[in-house]
Structure formats: C-alpha cells, structure tokens
Amino acid sequence: MIGYYVHHQGSGHVRRAAAVARRTQHDVVGLGSGPRPPEWDGAWVALPRDDDPPVTDPEGADVTAGGVLHWVPRHHPGLRARHRVIADWIEEERPALVVVDVSVEVTLLVRLCGVPVVVGAMPGDRTDRPHRLAYDVAEALLAPWPAQAHPDNGWPQAWTDKTWHVGGISALDLGAGDDPGGMPSRAAGAGASGPRDVLVLWGTGGDDPDQGGYAEAQRATPGWRWTFRGGRLPAADDLAAELRTADVVVCHAGQGSVADVALLRRPAVVLAQPRPHAEQEATVRAVARMGIAATGVGWPSAQEWPGLLEEALATGGAGWQRWGGDGALAAAAHLDGLADRFSLEVTPPPQGSTEGPA
Template sequence: MGSGLEAQKALIPNSIDLIFLPIDTPNQQDRDFMDQNLEGLHYAPLNVSGQLERVNKITSFLASHPKLLFVIDVSVEIAMLSRLCGVPTIVIRQHGLRDDLPHQICYRNAAGLLAPFDLQMSGPGPEWVNEKTFYTGGFSRFAPSADTSDVSKKQVAVLIGRGGTSINGQFLDYLSSQCPQWTFHVVGDSQHLSHIHNLQFHGELSDPQAILTECSIVIGNAGHNTVMECASLNKRFIAIAEERPFEEQEEKARIIQKLALAVHVSASEIFDLDWKVILENLVTTHPNWSGFISSDAAERAADYLRQTHRTLFQHH
C-alpha cells in the first residue's frame, strides 16, 4: 500500500494486490490545516481530510486482515498506528541519524527491524538497534559481476535520480568542460541541451546496465538503489550526497568512503572541486564491493518475514 503506486503499476506483478492511499498533505479545501512541531511524531498535522481518509483506509484494511505482519518502509506514524491496532510491524532500516525520539519509539515497538544492506554498512547507533536488526546483505536488480571496463577509454556514467538532485545541466557543463579527455554518458531525465562534445545523453533507460558496464567510473547520488547497483557491478563510484531528511545520503556516503568503496562529495561543494584530479586518482583504485552484495539477499529477507510471522502467530 502507498500513495504513489500508480506510477509503479507496470513494474508490479498482477499477483500482488495494490492498495492506493490518498495523499496526507493539505489540499485547498483544508482551510483549518495546522502543522506543529510534535513530540514523538514526525508528521501529524491537524485538519487534513486526506490524512483522515488515509488512516481510515489503513485501519479498515488491518481490521479485515487478522494475522497480518505489516512491513513498513519509512513512516514512523504508520508503524505506530499499526501497533495501536495490535498489528505487529517490521520496520525497514534506513541510513541517516535516526536517534530522534519518534524513530527510537518506532524501533523499540517493532516486532523486528530489517536492513536491506550488510552489517558493515550500518552506521553508528545504539547497540540494541543492531541486535534487533536482520541484515539481508545488499542486493540490486543487477546480478553481481566483476568490473570489466577499460580504464584507458576514460568513460564515465552520470546517473540522474528522481528524488531531487544537484546533478543538473549547469553541473554537467562544468564537469565535462573541466575534463575534456573524458566522455560522460548521462542516464536519466535531463532536459538539458548541451553542445559540449564529450557529453552524451541517453535519457531515461529501463536498463542502464550496458552503459554502466562500459564505464570505469560512475557519478551519482548516494540513494540506496544507486549505491547497491554500483556495488553489484563493482564500480568505482563518486557519491554526491544530497540533502535528505535525517542526513540519509550524507551518512551513507560517509560510510562507503570510510570503507574505501567510494568518494564522498557533498552536493554543496560540486562546483569547488577539481574533477579532473578526482577522476584520475579514482581510476587507479580497485574497490572491492564483494562482501556488500548477497546474491540470496531477497530470499533471506522473505525467510526472515515468514519466520517472524510463524513466531507471532503460532496457533494460526
């Protein structure tokens, strides 16, 4: 269930039931809307009709599906709502500074925590959080493989994500003019038109693996899927960390740089760096992502969820 599922519909098998939730932000009719700084919650504004409908839809679903284990991707409030209904939750761990009160309450009251990465990639945090977490190991849509790119060809893939990024036309022009010997293959939705000879635009690709395989360096944001795809293909990676809630990308980029797997760059400094030097230094390195990807991670996650369900509903 979620509020943006329509856009993903084509990717989701027909065997999976989709529950479309109304959005919980105020519309023009919500004239009495009030948002406040809350204790113990991140987001629970007053007088938002969509939010009331959303909660009603979720609780009606929970009431009609007893013996349910609810896996919750990001929302502390939905995890708390589920617990108030007496429905056990598994909360997905994410990177970032999650030591605030709402996250601590949410993690404490969950039946379990699931991290879609390896323990080595876990950031600093309370020991009880680590002990409560099942680490699946990393996984992506690409099968793990060695990097077979030819560094002498000086090819770089630039991935433009969807969640808001500083990798825009101005930056692409700056990067490519600083490094005229390198060719930059841009993958993603770029409206930018450039006549710089070493910039090649490939647009949105459903499968960018062929381009990533050819390139000896990947530049992208430090979102989870991008990091895991670079890990699967064992790529030299420059992680541009964008501003996100709880410093999620900053922390992930810091961790992988500390593990000598990537170069961490903050979005605020991308116009202050000597990219030519960065690329030339990086191409001499050989990151080893092998311990960070598990070919059976998705199956391990499924087994963990089934086992937790069995433990919670022994008489079912």
C-alpha cells in the same frame, strides 16, 4: 500474508520493496499513495495522500504533535482517510506482519492494530523522538547495508540486536547465472584508445545538479565521455548494461543507487545530497571508511573531477562485494521466517474469561 507500506518520496522505496517482495514465499500486498506503481507486480492498496490538500500553515496545524511525530496535521482529510484505509485493510486481511518503509505514523498505526511491524531502517541520525518511537516498537529493523557500515550511528543496543543487516538491496534483475561482477573497467593510466565512459546515475528524491555543473564537469575531463541518467534526465533502456560498460559510475548516496553500483561492482564516485537526518552524508562516510569508492558531498567543482575519476578507477570496484547489492533474498528470507512465526493461530481465551485489558 505480508503487507508492505511504501513511502512515496523518490523511487528508491518502491524499487527496494518490489525487489524484496519478488523473492518472498508469502503473498505480499503493497500499500502506498495512488495507483500501483509499474515496479510492483502484486496486489496493491491505493492510499489517499496525507499532503493533499496541502498544509499551508504547518505550525498552526501542529504537524509534529509537539515533536512526537513527523506528519499528523490536525483535521487533515487525506491523513484521516489514509489511516482509515490502512486500518480497514488490516481488519479484512489480517496480515501476519507489515513492513513499513518508511513512516513513523504508519508504524504506530499498524502496531496499535496489534500487527507486528518491521521498519525499514535508514542511515543518518535517527535518534530523534519520532524515530525512537518507531524503532522501539518494531519487531525488527531492515537495514540495507552491511553491519560494518555504520558503527558510530549512536543506536542503542536494543536496536542493533534486532537489526537485519542484509547489505544493499538492488532492484536490478540480472537473470539466472549472470555474473554480478560485470565487465572489468580500464585501470587508471592504462592508456586504452578512445575516451573513457562516465555514467551519472541520479535519483528522483531530490534536486538534480544544474546543467552548468554537468557542462563544467565535461569540459574539465576531455578524455571522458559522459552519460546522464535519472532524475529529470532520460531513463536508461537497460540500466544494468550501461552500468556494466561504464568505466566509472557517478551516483548520489541513496540506498538504491549505491546498491545497484555495488551489485555490479563498478568503480564509482558516490556523492551525498542534502537529505533529512544527514542520511546520505552517513552513507558517504561509510563508503569512504570502507575504502570502496571515491566520495564527495554535493556536486564537485570542475577542478575536482579529474582527480575524482582517476581515484575511482584506481580504487576499482571489487570492494563493493563488502557492501553487497543482492540483499533482497536475505531480506525476503527474514520476512518469511517472521511471517511464519506470526501466522500461527492464536488460541482465543476461554468463553467468559476476563483475561486481557478492559
């Protein structure tokens, strides 16, 4: 059995975990805040929240334990209950390994229980003390991007050596025999009749651009028809179909959205939102360096939009093949192999042996 811990911030973690779990040969049990999310097909362990009740004085609660960890507020009942549920589940189920996407504290808890951990790697600056601790103890780092994406991330060689670069992990289910390349979009200056289509694909982990920004972008691009999805906006009934028919997709630089666009190889404008450790800025730099899409930081001004959309069309979507969006199968294969390795029964020491720590 494989355990899969899923962070509750945003929708990307659970979508990525579900995509991988569906492709593993081992049983996978999800662990995360609250009831089982609709994306998750298998067993689920509901965890108490570690931020309920809210921490009103983070400094007084020493939530980082002096900068060693990210979130361990003193005497917090939710945190204590959360960790007890995880430890009890490990004792009862004896998983071969646990994937943690993402939490430094859960990574350490699982490893302290003697269970191997695979940590979901994140782009951006992860050389702070808590991330170093988690990445150091991990058996492997699961990176949902290609190996050439972040050559300047400052990682020590020991991390790089144990990283699985599987490419983007998209949660889209295209069906057997479906062509991931999708429908070709119209080239820049092609002069096709009717407006061209822009699909704005936004996430749930941050703030939406204000409605004024949407309106200004539309007014500045009269030859384009805009559709907005994600965040507080209406969800798509068939996201894959909308992605296929869009001439340009505008998305934030979260790993899930980028993987969805990459899987269908759509011409795109990829925009970095503010995130801890500058993770989306790192992804935007990687996409720009690889020449895959038009990019920006924040929501562009009205006058920038015509040029960005034309740049996306001119760049096309073929370059996304170098990023990949079907990394779930590769990730599942890695996890199955590691689970097989750690599922081998460990021979107990002879009776009366004093082997091992006191």
